[in-house]
Amino acid sequence: MDSHRAAFVAEAEDGVTDLNNALLALEADPEDDAAMDDVFRVAHTLKGNAAAMGYEDVSSFGHALEDLLDAVRGGDREVTPELMDLLFEGVDAVEAMVAEIEQTGEVSTDPSDLESRLRAVEEHGTVDPDTDENTDEDADEAADADAAEGADTETEEPDDTADGDAGIDVPEPPAAMTGFTDAVYAEVTLGETAMPGVDATLVLRALEEEFGEYLTRPDAEALENGEYDGSFDAFVADADPAVVTEGLEALTQVATVRTTLVGDRSEPDPDDAEPDGSTAEDANGTEPGEDAVHDSEPSEATDREEIKSIRVDVDQVDELYGLVEQLVTSRIKLRRELEGTGTEPETLDELDKLASSLQDTAMDMRLIPFSQVSDSFPRLVRDVARDLDKRVSFDIEGDDVELDRTILTEMRDPLVHVLRNAVDHGIEPPEERETAGKDPQGRVELTAERERDHVVIEVADDGAGLEADRLRDEAVEEGVEDRETVEAMTDGEAYDLVFHPGFSTAEEVTDVSGRGVGMDVVRTTARDLDGSVSVDSEPGEGTTVRFRLPVTVAIVKVMFVDVGGTEYGIPIKSIGEVSRADDVETVHGDEVVRHENDLYPVIRLADRLAAAEPETAAFGPGATAATDGGSAENDDGSDAGGAATAADEGMLVRIREETRKVALHCDGVLDQEEVVVKPLDGPLSGTPGLSGTAVLGDGDVVAVLDVVSL
The missing domain is CATH 2.30.30.40 (SH3 Domains)
Known part of the structure; x- marks a missing residue:
């Protein structure tokens, strides 16, 4: 996978997670303007990046998603559970298309049906709009409104766009602009992105195709390498400010554009000297035709922010870690051989320190925050609760705690299973909770906490809890244990029965959980990672599943x-x-x-x-x-x-x-x-x-x- 595609996929995956969480916040509080702005911003970025990379299906679908969100933000569409279901379905479609791009570089999913449903809800408020007289009247009113808007546009007084934005401080143009006539200066600001070089390259390509001759500061090479601070200067030859503004604003990568005329940049008269007898070039300290940043402006190299992080393929990290493992083994072998000769040179001690330092660095590189896994869980809990007609609040604490990538990868599915169980088996229906004197909305909490060289992860709910006696009876009925054995068990030991293969407390099988598979795999996975898992419960109060896992492995x-x-x-x-x-x-x-x-x-x-x-x-x-x-x-x-x-x-x-x-x-x-x-x-x-x-x-x-x- 080439670097641009990898960068697009990485940012798109982050965007999908951000969009899910922003939609969850909007669903919880439809009046949350900040959440609405976050939703719209992320959707706009996803659409723009897809268009920049040439993935038109994703871009077109993202446009439909963005338009519907715009209708919600404008108050034309109300936030309802059905609308949110459709938006979440749209996010899932984007996620599926991004996954295909990652695998093959192409999109095979056809999102046209879902795109039509998004458009229908945006335009009519429903997937199947009525065709009665009211609809026709609404259409007539919309047409009248459009006509009125057009009339207003036609009678609107012209602004000063012919000469661009008033009051712009035009920086000294590059010396290479000699010969430009009717040049336009544009202050171009790009939107937030993880691919600044790609976005700048696409803007430069548009300038070249539409206007031909132009110059930028920083120069094109620096922009294509992403070496600029969000905005850059462009000088376009033989152009009109309004045309340049319109052309650049049409690009999804561009956030804002400010333009103005620079004036005639024809060859200066040699007799046009400065008061002290020097030419303009002399005043600026450059030779004629020299394309350099003037001394009066700060150097790009000194102002440029240092790159703080880089993207590294996980295979490369694993390869480095494998080499460190070999180094550790070789170091042990060398020390044992030298001990056999009765010598221990100081150089070997230095090697020990270097190898240990390299080992620590390599292990730290494998550590990733818990949020890499937990960010997808709010959406999971929301969907499961909605399928079961339950009301559940979900909180995460400690998502910045770091663990080894391998451990997090292996633990994702067990955590998904435990969370599903918490909502399905743990949290009671709203009516049942109210009868028991509880808040009709249940609560599930996921916490991660570092304890020395271990991390403790807990999934806790305030649901019905587990009854130790019922577990004992179920174990005997299913032939897991005999009566004498279960009667001798403490309540804590009885809770551990849920980890026995085939054991389940579900009264009926659902699509969510309760098929008697899963919890044994949960325990096996934790043990394979040199960790442990336990269950603690209080009938009527809730259940806590606690994992204790090492921070690193190997x-x-x-x-x-x-x-x-x-x-x-x-x-x-x-x-x-x-x-x-x-x-x-x-x-x-x-x-x-x-x-x-x-x-x-x-x-x-x-x-x-x-x-x-x-x-x-x-x-x-x-x-x-x-x-x-x-x-x-x-x-x-x-x-x-x-x-x-x-x-x-x-x-x-x-x-x-x-x-x-x-x-x-x-x-x-x-x-x-x-x-x-x-x-x-x-x-x-x-x-x-x-x-x-x-x-x-x-x-x-x-x-x-x-x-x-x-």
């Missing part, structure tokens, strides 16, 4: 531990303390360790990993999978199952309380290092206790443990 700092001769990695961010295993106690038959008057259950990794799937224990050198029901043995023949390990031997890795209140027992703690963690694919994907694998510098593959699901 490169993490881990502590390597020895379990029966095999290395495993534990993320440093999950570790609270490391100590010798000499304080382990047995309480009611279970091993625990005390910390600040709290008891932490002890998980012996040798037992837990040996009991897992064969592949789980098969990482690293010297590991033999136990596939026959027996225990795996180390290279020295000792039992890897941990049965022979005394209670006071080995090390304890206590996990942070907020992550999971447990202590992991291992045979020893080796070292810690930053590693590139690759997610598990294929049959190993979703294996409990594993978050991925890391390739060390010597080629060994080490399993990185997921302490939450272990």
